[in-house]
Amino acid sequence: MDSSLPILSLAAGAVAATAAVAPKLKARIELSRAKHRSLTGHSKMSRRVARLIPFYEFDVGEFFRSDGAPDDVATKRRDGFFALSATYKQRFAKGREMTAEAAEHISDLQFTRAYRVPFQYSRLVRENLGVGAFMQSSSGVNVTDIDGNSFYDLTGSYGVNIFGNDFYKECIEISEQRAHALGPVLGSYHPVVADNVRRLAGISGLDEVSFHMSGTEAVMQAVRLARYHTGRTHLVRFAGAYHGWWGDVQPGVGNPVSPHETYTLAEMSERTLHVLRTRRDIACVLVNPLQALHPNGNAPGDSALVDSSRSAHFDRAAYSEWLKQLREACSERGIVLIFDEVFVGFRLAPGGAQQYFGVKADMVTYGKSLAGGLPIGVVCGKRELMRRFRDDRPADICFARGTFNAHPYVMTAMDEFLSRLASPNFRAVYNGLDDIWNGRARELNDMLSAADLPVRVDNLSSIWTVSYTAPSRYNWMLQYYLRAEGIALSWVGTGRLIFSLNYNDADFAEVAKRFVAAAAKMKTDGWWWQAGGLTNKAIRRQILKEMIASKFGR
């Protein structure tokens, strides 16, 4: 017998095995390469890194000199900080007291209070610059807190407030009158549902509609349907994009378990398009068009503002082109393209992001503003994707129900919202919208530049974000100076300023004036003192050193 035979057959086996494994390996490598290089694109890794970060905090001695500032600068900062603290304590006395008491029993408040600024500074900020969580009224572009202080509202109510708080008050008031006869009868429909569906089909250009109670639920349902109809497992989302807090769309920090059927890929990337064109397990691609302002970047909260490297830039043409390419890749491969317009829908154009960017999706989720200020989530989709059962397999269904779906009061408020939106007079609000908001952003940037302040704004229409032009560890302090000037921000701070479209030129001029005044005070108080040669990289290296020292007790 030829003794080389077993060796030959072993070698042949190895070649066959390699040939079988090689395409899988190649696909795996291509998938890895399609992830964004940052931690944002690596959700599992980001959770591992998050678990390694030790807690440490600056005491009052270190707080003001964590960037190596000399004594005179640290003293200036300390004086500024405690002067601001005195103002807060006096001006927001009742709100702070109520908030501290309520926080004992409201876990959400405990969380937002702790995460307004990087954790090293959080305790001292909380104790001295605590912000009241209670408001008593709103009117025009202003809100009034429980102590009677009036603020310009840049919170945008998480994006709900597009047309001004008074608009939503009216929608809700009218909705109550119209729903009153039926009351909170659930399961059957209030007659306005038929009008809402007709209007939503028109706006989205899609055939069918389902109602839910929140944007998170709408996204869950859209993805579930995409999986059901394609018979594939995976959803693709893009690095940094928020789609609500359901586990599958929130891999990484914030979710204690790893979703196994989510790919987080880089946006505006050829490699991503290649993955879409070659893999067979992708059911849908979820796009949050808000990311056009900072592709692949996380929602910009001040709690992560450890240096000045946060940046944003909106390029409408480039993002439209990207969406077009995505559309083509999805069409080629039978992948369901879902636009998650929960945030941007109705803010950019009456037909939403599809109209604004000129690209059609297979399914669209809406929420926030759509029910005239009441809680809502909606899925619109092509008929063949929205169906929840199959004619040929009666037991193979795709289940989705919800007690409060299509609640009569929500539906009448939605009807009011959509009727107003349909009126040509009202629609004029969208005329020249980008020019208006781009012009205002330019105006504020010019003022900041003229005052030699290291702060700039970038915008996607009326959604703004703040960036900082010189390296600093203290940029997050700006939110407290802004509040002292009567500007209300959401808990994420300066990362997201949301204007409602009822801001007129005079309102905006006042906000711009106060914004510059706040930044100028912050500068005078020494927070933007610069050591020669300080870079963002050096700041990050310093933070790493602090963490190592804290971990190993050095």
Ligand SMILES: Cc1ncc(COP(=O)(O)O)c(C=O)c1O
């Ligand atoms: C794009 C997007 N999708 C989904 C959601 C979740 O909506 P909700 O908070 O109503 O659950 C949000 C909320 O901010 C969002 O911005």
